[in-house]
Amino acid sequence: MTERIVDSTYTALQHFISDSPWDHKVVLSAVRKDLSALFMPSSDPIGLILDESGHRKRGRDSVGVARQYLGSIGKVDNGQVGVFAALSQGDHVGMVNVRLYLPKEWSQSKSRCKKAGIPPSEQHYRSKGELALEMVKEMEGEIDYDWIGGDSIYGNSQALRKGLTQLDRCFVMDTSERQRVYLTDPKPYIPPSGPGRGRKKSSWVSDEKPTKLKALLGQLSDSDWILHTVRQGCKGALRREVYCTEVYIWSEQRVTTSEVEKLRLIISRNPDGSEVKYSLTNDLHFPHFQGLTDKDRLYRQMQRYWVERGIQECKDTLGMTDYQVRGWRAWYHHITLTIMALHYMLEQKVKWKNEIPLLSCPDIKLFLALTLERKATDPHEVWNLIQVRHQQRQADLDRRYLK
Numbered sequence: 001m002t003e004r005i006v007d008s009t010y011t012a013l014q015h016f017i018s019d020s021p022w023d024h025k026v027v028l029s030a031v032r033k034d035l036s037a038l039f040m041p042s043s044d045p046i047g048l049i050l051d052e053s054g055h056r057k058r059g060r061d062s063v064g065v066a067r068q069y070l071g072s073i074g075k076v077d078n079g080q081v082g083v084f085a086a087l088s089q090g091d092h093v094g095m096v097n098v099r100l101y102l103p104k105e106w107s108q109s110k111s112r113c114k115k116a117g118i119p120p121s122e123q124h125y126r127s128k129g130e131l132a133l134e135m136v137k138e139m140e141g142e143i144d145y146d147w148i149g150g151d152s153i154y155g156n157s158q159a160l161r162k163g164l165t166q167l168d169r170c171f172v173m174d175t176s177e178r179q180r181v182y183l184t185d186p187k188p189y190i191p192p193s194g195p196g197r198g199r200k201k202s203s204w205v206s207d208e209k210p211t212k213l214k215a216l217l218g219q220l221s222d223s224d225w226i227l228h229t230v231r232q233g234c235k236g237a238l239r240r241e242v243y244c245t246e247v248y249i250w251s252e253q254r255v256t257t258s259e260v261e262k263l264r265l266i267i268s269r270n271p272d273g274s275e276v277k278y279s280l281t282n283d284l285h286f287p288h289f290q291g292l293t294d295k296d297r298l299y300r301q302m303q304r305y306w307v308e309r310g311i312q313e314c315k316d317t318l319g320m321t322d323y324q325v326r327g328w329r330a331w332y333h334h335i336t337l338t339i340m341a342l343h344y345m346l347e348q349k350v351k352w353k354n355e356i357p358l359l360s361c362p363d364i365k366l367f368l369a370l371t372l373e374r375k376a377t378d379p380h381e382v383w384n385l386i387q388v389r390h391q392q393r394q395a396d397l398d399r400r401y402l403k
Helices: 010-018 024-039 110-115 128-138 158-166 213-219 294-302 304-316 328-351 361-371 379-402
Strands: 047-056 066-070 075-089 092-100 147-150 171-175 226-233 236-249 261-269 277-281
Touching: 010 328, 024 075, 024 092, 024 328, 047 066, 047 128, 047 304, 075 128, 075 304, 092 128, 092 304, 092 328, 128 158, 147 294, 147 304, 158 171, 158 261, 171 294, 213 261, 226 294, 236 294, 261 294, 277 294, 294 304, 304 328, 328 361
Parallel strands: 047 147, 147 171
Antiparallel strands: 047 075, 066 075, 075 092, 171 277, 226 236, 236 261, 261 277
């Protein structure tokens, strides 16, 4: 960046990212208000989608880095994980909030947290579901949306599901095929105690038996499925079969409570039976959602695709993972600037959608690279920049040999 941006220096940019006290939360608040206003003219439903993104990193000093599952590579490796919230409408998506996930090995080490500059208020462990709920609460009153989506990491969190329902927020979140559900109300009860002076029974039981979702799938017949077109893609229409039914969730292992969740189950698959997705929604608790059709629910279930595309744009085009910082403040500054860049890209695509309907992030990046003023415009200035490179490289070598 210092070789391209006029009147810039390495020290100034490094200070801006790592040490400058600007508040990333204030910037993110402005971005999400802007994005919400950008979506409002359209009557299409808006989703607030929760997702995570892993960043593969070496060493152990970068904030939050640990051996953990990284979805970007599909396995456990050394890296950092951020929990993101994004607004999605049709094929348009923009990030609106983020939290860095701190593994327990970090939250349990005060010295490590202090060295990375983590504020004392953030030096405690929170699950990804807790971070997601925290972001949703932080954004209350700032943005408008119709439902909250997320993958099974979030859909499997009973605490998150309960927290969103208490906030009067509708969710459509994925769950795993191992999720156990009741097809009728389990009606937990405490069985009567036997005769004598023994301890009274206090554990709840049910006469109903739960079913794993994978087993329920095998019980469905062809007539249970309805075929819908989700959207038009570059290779034609995306069509999915969907089945919806009411279910109840109550854990037999959680025998100290009789609280039962009444939810709606959404199962969808490709017409050939492949790529099955399971989701849970609490829409039946909201009167204004009673008019939703199964096609509407399918649309909400499938909308997470665009958020994954948005995160991929941030990585491939906007340099989300191309940072060399270690501290807490620097990480949030870099991610916030990436989110701002994605928002700028989306604004341009919306602005020029009629004149340039195929405008993409790489197109905009190429245009800016070729048209913005450059620091070096002749061979002499280019050579000066190369000499600065050599000086910095030599300084690094000298430091290594001194050690």
